[in-house]
Each structure stands twice: as structure tokens, then as C-alpha cells.
Amino acid sequence: MAKIKKTIKTIRVDADKCNGCRGCEIICSAYHAEPKYSSINPAKSRIQVLTHRLQNIWLPVFAGEYTPAECMGRDKYVIDGKEYEECAFCRAACPSRDLFKDPDSGLPLKCDMCEGNESGPLCVEWCLNDVLTYEEREEEVEEEVEMEEMEIGLGSLIDKYGLDKIASTVARMSQKD
Amino acid sequence: MRYAETGYNLEIDLATGNIERVETDPKLMELHLGGLGTSVKMHWDRVPPETKPFDPENLLIFSTGLFNGTPAYSSNRTVVSFISPQTGLLAYPMMGGFWSAELKYAGYDKVIFRNKSPKWVYLWVHNDTVELRDASHLEGRGAVETQDLIREELGEPKAEVAAIGPAGEHKVFVASIEQSRSSASRGGGGAVMGDKKIKAVAVRGTKDVYLARGAEFMEHMKEVTEYINFRNENPLPGVMTILSGIGSPQEMKHTDEKWHTESFAWGNARVRRKDFWTKEVEEKWTKTHLGTVKRLISCFNCPQQCGGLVSYEGVPRYMMKCFSKLTYLMAAYVDDLDFGFKIAQRAFEYGVDSFSTPQILAFAVELYEAGILTDKDFEGCPSDKEGRFMWLLDRLALREGIGDVLADGTYWAARKIGNGAEEYDHNTIKKHEQMNIKLGMLDPLYYLMFATNEKISITQIEGNWPQAAFPSREDREAFVKDWPQIPDDKFKQYFLDWEPRGDNSNPYYPTPQMSAEIVDWMEMLHNIDDALCLCAGMASFCLKPPYHIHNYPKLISAATGMDLDEEGLKKIVNRSRNLHRAYNIRLGLTRADEKPPEDHWRKRFPELEEELLTTYYKYKGWNYDGVPTKERLHELDLDYVAEDLEKRGFLKDGQD
Numbered sequence: 001m002a003k004i005k006k007t008i009k010t011i012r013v014d015a016d017k018c019n020g021c022r023g024c025e026i027i028c029s030a031y032h033a034e035p036k037y038s039s040i041n042p043a044k045s046r047i048q049v050l051t052h053r054l055q056n057i058w059l060p061v062f063a064g065e066y067t068p069a070e071c072m073g074r075d076k077y078v079i080d081g082k083e084y085e086e087c088a089f090c091r092a093a094c095p096s097r098d099l100f101k102d103p104d105s106g107l108p109l110k111c112d113m114c115e116g117n118e119s120g121p122l123c124v125e126w127c128l129n130d131v132l133t134y135e136e137r138e139e140e141v142e143e144e145v146e147m148e149e150m151e152i153g154l155g156s157l158i159d160k161y162g163l164d165k166i167a168s169t170v171a172r173m174s175q176k177d
Numbered sequence: 178m179r180y181a182e183t184g185y186n187l188e189i190d191l192a193t194g195n196i197e198r199v200e201t202d203p204k205l206m207e208l209h210l211g212g213l214g215t216s217v218k219m220h221w222d223r224v225p226p227e228t229k230p231f232d233p234e235n236l237l238i239f240s241t242g243l244f245n246g247t248p249a250y251s252s253n254r255t256v257v258s259f260i261s262p263q264t265g266l267l268a269y270p271m272m273g274g275f276w277s278a279e280l281k282y283a284g285y286d287k288v289i290f291r292n293k294s295p296k297w298v299y300l301w302v303h304n305d306t307v308e309l310r311d312a313s314h315l316e317g318r319g320a321v322e323t324q325d326l327i328r329e330e331l332g333e334p335k336a337e338v339a340a341i342g343p344a345g346e347h348k349v350f351v352a353s354i355e356q357s358r359s360s361a362s363r364g365g366g367g368a369v370m371g372d373k374k375i376k377a378v379a380v381r382g383t384k385d386v387y388l389a390r391g392a393e394f395m396e397h398m399k400e401v402t403e404y405i406n407f408r409n410e411n412p413l414p415g416v417m418t419i420l421s422g423i424g425s426p427q428e429m430k431h432t433d434e435k436w437h438t439e440s441f442a443w444g445n446a447r448v449r450r451k452d453f454w455t456k457e458v459e460e461k462w463t464k465t466h467l468g469t470v471k472r473l474i475s476c477f478n479c480p481q482q483c484g485g486l487v488s489y490e491g492v493p494r495y496m497m498k499c500f501s502k503l504t505y506l507m508a509a510y511v512d513d514l515d516f517g518f519k520i521a522q523r524a525f526e527y528g529v530d531s532f533s534t535p536q537i538l539a540f541a542v543e544l545y546e547a548g549i550l551t552d553k554d555f556e557g558c559p560s561d562k563e564g565r566f567m568w569l570l571d572r573l574a575l576r577e578g579i580g581d582v583l584a585d586g587t588y589w590a591a592r593k594i595g596n597g598a599e600e601y602d603h604n605t606i607k608k609h610e611q612m613n614i615k616l617g618m619l620d621p622l623y624y625l626m627f628a629t630n631e632k633i634s635i636t637q638i639e640g641n642w643p644q645a646a647f648p649s650r651e652d653r654e655a656f657v658k659d660w661p662q663i664p665d666d667k668f669k670q671y672f673l674d675w676e677p678r679g680d681n682s683n684p685y686y687p688t689p690q691m692s693a694e695i696v697d698w699m700e701m702l703h704n705i706d707d708a709l710c711l712c713a714g715m716a717s718f719c720l721k722p723p724y725h726i727h728n729y730p731k732l733i734s735a736a737t738g739m740d741l742d743e744e745g746l747k748k749i750v751n752r753s754r755n756l757h758r759a760y761n762i763r764l765g766l767t768r769a770d771e772k773p774p775e776d777h778w779r780k781r782f783p784e785l786e787e788e789l790l791t792t793y794y795k796y797k798g799w800n801y802d803g804v805p806t807k808e809r810l811h812e813l814d815l816d817y818v819a820e821d822l823e824k825r826g827f828l829k830d831g832q833d
């Protein structure tokens with residue numbers, strides 16, 4: 001199988017340096033406002049700082065994938081004597097919690113690495129405490145892995161209904177538009 | 178659509194439990210911006226001067242400022258205002274932390290409490306859901322622990338809680354309001370809160386705050402950010418470490434306490450110990466400090482880290498900032514930093530002001546040593562210094578025995594105790610305990626700041642002008658060369674000519690006229706900060722700050738959509754300051770009250786001091802008694818204030 005190059009974008013979180021200011025939440029919500037920077041609402045941020053001040057917990061977590069169903073079991077971590085709240089490290093917008101959902105519409109939020117912003121991820125830029133570091137690296141991956149999300153979904157639909165049926169449905173739907 | 182402000186206040190009638198969401202007049206932002214400015218206006222309009230601090234009519238206002246919740250770094254102050262039980266004047270202690278942004282996101286600019294609740298309650302503000310909840314189970318709980326208890330009970334880990342402890346419940350005149358790593362502590366806000374039977378105010382908000390021209394605002398913020406980075410990387414040369422950076426004093430970071438322990442006075446603001454900071458002390462203190470401060474923490478949206486999470490073995494954790502690790506131990510003459518961390522924990526849970534309280538305790542110890550307070554007053558008190566202070570703190574916070582008298586603060590306690598106790602009340606201005614500093618030569622700028630500001634607390638007035646003249650001309654030249662913050666170029670010359678000794682030195686230089694101008698500049702900036710609710714540490718309280726008179730108008734214009742220039746901004750805060758002054762005049766403030774403690778400087782110059790005060794009043798447009806003149810009030814669109822002052826006899830017709 002052919003190998004291709006892929007850029008992996010990572011934000012490294014050095015949580016020990018976090019001073020809990022929530023500046024990252026502010027800038028993320030401001031950037032994603034419509035129009036850009038017209039409003040601020042940290043509850044809409046794609047990064048959330050989980051905090052328990054007296055327990056010395058300051059944990060910036062990025063919004064990951066949406067999941068329609070919650071896990072069967074939950075996880076709870078104790079690190080260095082600090083007990084993190086249930087699901088603290090999970091990035092999913094999940095029915096079990098309000099985190100990473102637009103407070104008005106309830107729609108899931110996902111970090112898009114500030115797509116379209118020239119200087120890159122804004123939370124990284126705005127955090128003056130060097131908690132967040134942006135890294136890019138090239139990785140060689142199997143070509144088939146490169147398949148887009150939609151292709152994966154379509155593949156499963158084809159498996160289920162057969163290619164002909166899917167094709168005619170798509171044709172019908174596109175005429176409607 | 179309202180920009181920067183939400184345009185709504187919460188009005189809480191504690192007597193009936195009625196809660197109203199009230200739209201505010203957009204005009205008020207044009208006239209007073211927000212924060213302290215619009216709060217003062219509300220006190221003027223609604224609380225007549227006959228009102229006593231513990232009358233139901235005394236409003237208790239928790240206010241955000243224009244910039245809370247916006248991306249402006251370090252904008253996180255909450256101004257709490259009320260007529261102070263200690264001073265009888267309008268007090269406005271501020272706290273940093275996280276509360277005010279949360280209130281903005283909940284959709285409100287201010288929470289206004291009136292009347293008194295029949296039973297203990299706390300207010301829970303969650304966007305459109307606002308309720309008074311029973312707090313009887315929280316009575317007696319500490320101001321720090323209450324915050325987590327409420328978060329747990331609400332199941333809202335992100336709720337921000339401002340709470341009082343037992344001292345507030347007992348209406349101790351120096352009771353504070355505690356919130357995360359900050360406190361609104363000066364002037365007894367905790368007592369007024371306790372009098373109204375409000376244990377806490379909890380807030381969580383998930384709504385939008387709007388900017389009129391957001392992209393432009395961010396462009397200006399980019400410059401501010403660059404300057405913050407520049408200043409953090411380049412501490413100022415020629416001044417001591419604590420003054421060389423930006424932000425509030427980084428007391429949780431620095432372990433070197435030579436300056437505080439040797440320059441400030443120990444005990445009841447009495448003794449300077451000029452060789453305290455020995456090698457052994459340094460080693461021991463550094464070890465304790467580093468072993469105790471678990472993490473440096475900031476307030477909302479601030480890149481600095483003035484606060485610390487304190488974890489001292491054997492005492493519950495708490496957060497600390499500023500100078501409080503030293504105030505108790507210095508007042509108690511205890512040479513051990515461990516004591517500082519231990520007693521502060523208890524004091525924060527009680528919820529008391531860590532500047533005033535240690536001085537009151539030290540005052541009590543002096544009275545005991547002088548035989549004015551007796552064994553009977555001190556019955557059951559341990560004889561060691563540490564134990565004695567802890568014992569006194571318990572008494573004061575709970576108003577037990579002699580503590581009931583001490584709880585009213587040094588001034589009132591001295592008058593109640595009598596028998597010569599008044600002599601020991603030597604460090605108050607307008608009945609309020611001052612920093613524990615005693616110096617040699619009169620300083621004209623500090624004279625004015627101590628004497629005149631409505632805050633009655635020096636740390637909230639000084640800032641942009643260096644505390645002392647630089648010895649060498651080259652250093653002065655280097656300093657003024659890169660000084661974009663100054664409102665007028667003439668100040669460069671004032672600074673260049675200012676020398677540590679000789680003709681051009683304190684007390685005659687800066688001249689009274691220059692002194693008035695410099696003090697006015699610093700106050701002006703403090704008043705802007707307090708209207709925006711931006712941390713003074715990033716603007717008015719430090720040298721060469723990121724925010725100043727030249728970039729503030731641009732930021733405010735972009736945020737609010739108003740078109741404001743420097744003159745316009747100055748006029749607004751001048752208006753609010755004059756209104757504040759008029760309000761305090763109505764409450765009984767006089768020229769005679771405007772003086773620093775007798776022993777603040779060893780060398781005093783009565784004639785010069787009179788001239789300083791008169792010159793400053795004149796510069797401000799006030800008459801000999803410190804009352805704003807009719808003309809000045811007219812210029813500031815405050816004719817209604819002039820009328821009121823005339824009606825009440827504070828301004829006499831034709832005799833400004």
C-alpha cells in the first residue's frame with residue numbers, strides 16, 4: 001500500500017504551568033464568534049480549564065469528537081494525590097455532561113485549531129504562561145487511513161444498502177437542492 | 178444591543194425577597210463609564226446622607242466594570258460599595274479573582290442589595306435564574322470553605338462565590354468579603370453584608386458579552402500584549418525588585434523579604450528593624466516559603482501570578498496574595514514565617530482585612546503592656562506572642578469579651594476604652610488603619626495622597642510616578658526617554674529635575690503645584706481602572722504599565738462604540754471623582770480629616786502642608802474646605818450636585 005505524508009497538529013499542554021486564568025477560553029470564544037471577536041463567552045470555548053483551586057487542579061482540556069452515547073463506564077483519575085473529577089481527561093462532547101456544547105443550541109463544539117487564523121491556534125498565542133505549545137510534525141501514514149470522515153460513513157452506508165441505492169438517493173437529493 | 182456592559186442590573190430587596198432584573202439607562206455609561214463611576218452615581222441618587230451604615234437603606238452594591246468579561250487582560254475587579262461602618266464614608270474595596278466576569282456572562286453589570294433579610298441567605302445567580310437560598314446551615318462557616326460548600330451544594334464547579342466568614346456575620350468593622358484568591362477587605366464590606374444577613378453571592382454565567390468593534394479592540398490588545406511581554410522580559414533598572422515589574426506585587430513568587438521586613442514598621446506600626454534580614458532568616462524563610470506555596474495563580478484573564486495556593490502542614494489550604502503573609506507576623510513581633518502562614522489561614526476563614534486586623538491586635542497588646550487593658554480583659558490569653566495573637570484574633574472575629582470592642586477597629590476601640598488609649602491610635606486616617614510605614618522626611622506627593630483620596634488607602638492611589646528620586650542624572654534621563662505612559666511631557670522635566678538631596682528634593686520639590694498635578698494624574702488613572710474594573714497592578718499602580726491614558730480611550734471606544742478621546746475620558750472620571758467627593762462631603766468629610774498620621778514622617782512642615790492641601794484643592798476646583806465649587810460642578814454637568822450641596826449648606830451662595 002502507498003505511504004503518504006500527513007501533518008499532525010498537536011497542542012502540548014504543560015498543565016503544571018497553568019495559573020488558571022481562563023484566558024484561553026476567552027480568546028477561543030472570541031475568535032469563533034460571528035462576526036469574529038464580536039462577542040465573548042467562555043462557555044462556548046473549545047478549550048475548557050477544569051479547576052479545583054484548593055486541590056491544585058488546573059487542567060486545560062480541548063474539545064474533541066462528538067459522541068452520541070456516553071461510555072458504559074466512567075473513569076476517575078488520581079494523580080499525585082489529586083483526585084480529578086469523573087471524565088476529566090475526556091475530550092468528547094458527550095450526553096453525560098454540558099462540557100463542549102454551545103450553551104444556547106446545545107450543539108457540540110470541537111477544537112478546529114483556529115482554522116483560518118494566520119498565526120495559528122489562538123489559545124496558544126494568548127496564554128502568556130507557556131502552558132500551551134503548538135507543534136506540527138509530518139507522519140507517514142498508510143494511504144487508506146487518509147480516508148475522509150465522510151467516506152467512512154458512506155462506506156458503511158454502502159455496506160448496508162448497496163451502491164446503486166445510495167447513488168440514486170444522492171442524485172435525487174441533489175436535484176431537490 | 179449594549180456593548181461592553183450588559184445593560185442590566187439585579188435589584189434585590191432582602192426584606193421581601195423580591196428580585197428584579199432592571200434595564201439601565203445607556204446614558205450612564207457616557208456619563209460615568211461603569212464600575213465605581215456608575216455605582217457612586219447610584220449611591221448619590223438613592224442613599225441620602227442621613228443613612229447610617231447598618232440602616233436597611235444603606236445599599237450594598239457589587240459591581241463589575243466595563244472591561245470585565247472582555248479580552249482585556251487583567252480586567253477582573255469587582256467593586257463593592259457601601260457606607261462604611263468604620264469611616265462613615267462611601268467605601269469601595271475591590272477584589273480580583275473571577276467573580277465579576279462570571280456576573281457579566283450571567284447578563285448583569287451590578288447586583289444591588291437593599292434592606293435586610295430576616296434570616297441567613299445566599300444569592301445564586303445563574304443566567305436568568307436568580308434566587309435567594311437558605312444559608313442557615315452555613316452560619317459560622319469560614320469565608321473560604323463556604324465557597325466550596327456552595328459549589329458542591331449547587332453542583333456547579335464553575336460557580337464563583339464571594340462569601341463572608343464569622344467576622345462578617347458578627348459585623349466586625351474590618352470584616353472582608355472573600356472570593357477565590359482575592360478579598361474585598363477595606364472598610365468593612367463584610368460587616369454590611371453580615372448586617373443584611375447575606376452569607377454569600379454565587380454566580381455562574383454562560384451568555385455573551387458584546388464588543389462594538391471587536392476586531393479593532395483586538396488590534397489594540399495586540400499592542401498591549403506586546404508591551405506586557407516586553408515589560409515581563411525587561412524589569413526596570415534603578416528601582417527595587419518589587420517596583421521593577423508589572424502586576425500587583427509578586428509576593429507569592431519572591432522569597433526575598435528584606436525590603437518589607439526592614440523598611441516597614443513592626444508591632445503597632447512602631448519599630449523599623451534595619452538589620453532583620455540576616456542570612457539565617459533568609460535561609461529559613463525561603464525554605465518555609467518554597468515548601469508552602471504550592472502554585473502561583475492569577476486572577477481571571479491575567480498573565481501575572483500574584484496569588485499563591487498555600488498548603489502549610491496541619492492547616493487547611495487557602496489562597497493568598499500580596500503582603501498578607503507578613504502583616505500578622507510583623508505586627509506580632511514574631512520572627513518566623515511559619516506563623517504568618519498559620520495565622521493567615523485562620524484570618525481568611527474568619528474573613529478579616531489583613532492590613533487593619535494585625536494593627537488592631539498589636540494596638541491591643543500595647544494597651545495591655547501599658548496597663549490600659551488589664552488582666553481581666555486578657556483572661557485566658559496565652560502569654561507567648563503567637564498564642565496571644567491567635568487568641569486576640571478569635572476574640573475580635575467573634576466579638577467575644579475585649580474582642581467586641583476591638584472589632585470596631587483601632588479608632589473606635591480607642592475611644593471606647595479611653596483612659597489614654599487614644600494615644601495608641603496613631604496610624605489611622607479618617608478612622609481607617611494605614612500601612613505600617615514610618616519615615617523621615619515629609620514627601621509632598623505622599624502627603625497629598627494620604628490626605629485626600631476617597632479610598633483612604635495609599636496603595637490604591639500611588640503608582641505611576643516613581644516613589645523616590647533617582648540619584649544620577651543619567652538614570653533619570655534613561656527613565657524619561659522611554660516613558661510613553663505620561664499624560665503630558667512636562668512631567669519628564671519634573672522628574673529630571675527631582676533630586677534625592679539639595680534644593681530640588683523633598684519636601685519642597687516637587688513644588689505644591691507640581692505635586693497636585695502628579696497626584697491628579699495618578700488618581701485619574703486609578704479612577705479609570707476602577708470604572709473599567711481593571712487591576713491597578715497593570716495600570717495605575719505600577720511604573721510604566723501596559724494600560725495608560727493614551728491607549729485606554731482607543732480600547733474603550735472599540736469596546737463600547739462611544740467615540741472617546743483622552744479629554745473625554747478624563748472628564749468622565751473627573752465627574753465621577755467629584756461626585757464621590759461631594760457624596761463624602763455630604764456624609765461629613767471635612768478639611769480637618771484630610772491629614773496623614775502625626776508620626777508618619779519625623780520631619781513635618783505645617784505651613785508647607787497647608788499650602789500643599791490648598792494648592793491641590795484649588796487645582797481640583799474645590800474650595801478651601803475641599804468642597805467642589807459650583808463652577809467645577811457645572812463644567813462636569815453636575816449642576817444637580819451643586820444645588821444639593823447648596824441646599825444642605827455645604828456650598829454657600831456667591832462664596833466658592
Ligand code: SF4
Binds near residue numbers: 020024131132
Ligand atoms: S491561558 Fe494558559 S495559564 Fe491561562 S488558563 Fe489557559 S492554559 Fe492556563
Ligand code: SF4
Binds near residue numbers: 063
Ligand atoms: S486551537 Fe483555537 S479552536 Fe482550538 S481550543 Fe485553541 S483557540 Fe480554540
Ligand code: SF4
Binds near residue numbers: 251253424475476484
Ligand atoms: S496582576 Fe495580579 S492581582 Fe492583578 S489581575 Fe493579575 S494576578 Fe490579579
